[in-house]
Amino acid sequence: MSAIDMQQKPQKRPDMDDLNPCAACGIRDTAICSVLAPEELTKLEAITRHVDFSQGQTVIDEGEPADFLFNLTQGTMKLYKLLPDGRRQITGFLFEGDFLGIALNEQYAYSAEAIGDVGLCRIPRQNLESMLDEFPHLEKRLLGVVSNELAQAQDQMLLLGRKTAREKVVSFLLSLSRRAADREAEPSPVYLPMSRADIADYLGLTTETVSRTFTNLKRDGNIRLKTGGYVELPDIVALEEIADGA
Amino acid sequence: MSAIDMQQKPQKRPDMDDLNPCAACGIRDTAICSVLAPEELTKLEAITRHVDFSQGQTVIDEGEPADFLFNLTQGTMKLYKLLPDGRRQITGFLFEGDFLGIALNEQYAYSAEAIGDVGLCRIPRQNLESMLDEFPHLEKRLLGVVSNELAQAQDQMLLLGRKTAREKVVSFLLSLSRRAADREAEPSPVYLPMSRADIADYLGLTTETVSRTFTNLKRDGNIRLKTGGYVELPDIVALEEIADGA
DNA sequence: CGGTGCATTGATCAGAATCAATGATCGTGG
């Protein structure tokens, strides 16, 4: 194995704790920083500041100047867009290591709010852009991140436009399960830090329909609702068939 | 004005027709090529081949190896994803100058089909990737293209998840109108080269509902249906209010 | 222990889907 292995799983590096916060960062190996060499990391560190937000706080606001980009280091967030009368569409949930705030124009195209308390790495947009010119592999990585988000967005369009309530809820549980597995964790049980209202606004449903669908899935033995927002998925394969209407 | 003006509108360059197909290309100033200097364009040209497809032909197929990228030089296309039972979600329509085939993985994440006859510039993925390393501004441009698509996808999620049939149809007409204006054309009348079924699969509706909604909008004086798939938008501002449920 | 916010369950309603038929348009060949 090479000294720098891009595929390795995240791990703590307690040896450098305070001297080099980035190197000690828990998500250092999954976040965009993972493509940076030590001296480049130092450079990134110089322009980065760590910020915390508590439950329910708005981190970015649709339409505001997009002066910062963020890396979520701890907690969960939701991204959403609003219609004038208050209808809301959640376009995504973010977990540790996810990137936030890429804006094509000068303004953010969506809002972002903390679910529970969160910690973020904040990078001024201007500075990052000059770093991009200097380190093309960072730009390549960014292109990968955005392409990945686009692919997810297309899956979500299929879900919103063509799936039933039951298929939507099951697809949602499976996507959380897969993302947990991508990070580190077990694919089941899945942890749901967000409210029923958030899930509804993500799936294009109402809270009542989400709740009823959970109840039905439980009755049919497809899921088990635990306390503290945990859901067990006893048969992933069976759920995958439900998810695309097979 | 500088000799190379990146903002200029597309125009024919009949003086170079056959010697240098790229320089003569009608979309040369809107497509990704617009950031390339003449000698870079020559390089791109060397790896590019022009291909034609006729009405209804599949240009790329979800799940197939993503060996090529394309630039649509003429005609209209649709991108879509399918569920196993045949339900279809159209994730976007492409017009002249649009880019096609960016794939994160080795496989295309969606299919693409010609609406009417089309012409495309075909670029082998491998070759383009090495060009990206050589010309960072091309990569930057690509990042812009993908970011733009992501922003559109998020708007579409809001539409699919939270808008009514009427709001969906009006939003669709307005987006076509805006894109026509971006290219060159008048914002009204809007040209609809795609079928009602395509519109339905784009908006998460059925053909019947799309048809009824057109009829209602016509009755209320919000649109005028012309022959040949043209739709007049007599009051764009009024339509914009309908589109967001104001 | 009580209160507040969130989740669940129930009854009814509405918007869009489905099922079905008719009408318009376009391409083709006589």
Next chain:
DNA sequence: CCACGATCATTGATTCTGATCAATGCACCG
């Protein structure tokens, strides 16, 4: 050039999924 068939769009009748309105239950926290 017109008639025919095929395809696509429109319109109508009915159904059904998920929304809305309303009430109750549950869990967490001071």
